[in-house]
Amino acid sequence: DTGVSQNPRHKITKRGQNVTFRCDPISEHNRLYWYRQTLGQGPEFLTYFQNEAQLEKSRLLSDRFSAERPKGSFSTLEIQRTEQGDSAMYLCASSSKTGPVPSEQYFGPGTRLTVT
Amino acid sequence: DQQVKQNSPSLSVQEGRISILNCDYTNSMFDYFLWYKKYPAEGPTFLISISSIKDKNEDGRFTVFLNKSAKHLSLHIVPSQPGDSAVYFCAASPSNDYKLSFGAGTTVTVRA
Numbered sequence: 212d213t214g215v216s217q218n219p220r221h222k223i224t225k226r227g228q229n230v231t232f233r234c235d236p237i238s239e240h241n242r243l244y245w246y247r248q249t250l251g252q253g254p255e256f257l258t259y260f261q262n263e264a265q266l267e268k269s270r271l272l273s274d275r276f277s278a279e280r281p282k283g284s285f286s287t288l289e290i291q292r293t294e295q296g297d298s299a300m301y302l303c304a305s306s307s308k309t310g311p312v313p314s315e316q317y318f319g320p321g322t323r324l325t326v327t
Numbered sequence: 328d329q330q331v332k333q334n335s336p337s338l339s340v341q342e343g344r345i346s347i348l349n350c351d352y353t354n355s356m357f358d359y360f361l362w363y364k365k366y367p368a369e370g371p372t373f374l375i376s377i378s379s380i381k382d383k384n385e386d387g388r389f390t391v392f393l394n395k396s397a398k399h400l401s402l403h404i405v406p407s408q409p410g411d412s413a414v415y416f417c418a419a420s421p422s423n424d425y426k427l428s429f430g431a432g433t434t435v436t437v438r439a
Binding site: 244269 | 331361363368369370371372373376416418425426427428429430431432
């Protein structure tokens with residue numbers, strides 16, 4: 212069991228640039244979640260996939276944000292025209308299809324984004 | 328609107344003593360609760376959970392207590408060990424939902 216992995220671990224970008232993050236969930240997990248965490252706060256839900264279907268998006272996810280999960284495996288989160296307010300830790304989590312809803316979610320190490 | 332609140336940002340405890348972390352929630356639809364532990368530069372790690380049909384769940388040194396009428400839960404760690412020094416997050420969700428609402432976290436420092 213290799214756990215949830217995320218790449219890159221750190222990303223520094225200039226305002227206005229586009230960035231893309233990748234998440235590889237635990238292999239047998241069919242549910243995948245994205246959260247955002249800012250300093251001094253807990254993670255905040257962004258979006259959720261069951262297999263390849265994106266089932267919900269938080270109002271925090273403006274139209275500059277898009278997430279995909281092709282073939283129900285890895286997922287990408289893209290932020291277009293980044294703003295300084297996008298600076299945060301972006302966390303990915305996955306959970307087991309055999310668990311109840313909700314079930315414990317297993318988190319990756321996160322991608323820290325800094326927008327200058 | 329912060330639906331899950333951890334009002335103590337930090338807690339310092341001596342090694343071997345009990346650590347008690349508190350969490351309050353406002354959404355009466357929440358009926359599944361979890362605690363996560365987070366070390367610097369790592370993602371949160373699941374510790375223990377409890378559903379609303381129980382008022383206590385125990386796993387080794389960790390025990391979670393739920394008081395539904397008060398909308399309050401607590402995590403007891405006994406005995407506290409230096410490796411327990413971390414940020415602890417309380418999270419909650421309704422049973423028919425999947426997204427977790429987190430508190431802001433409590434930083435625990437275990438002193439030798």
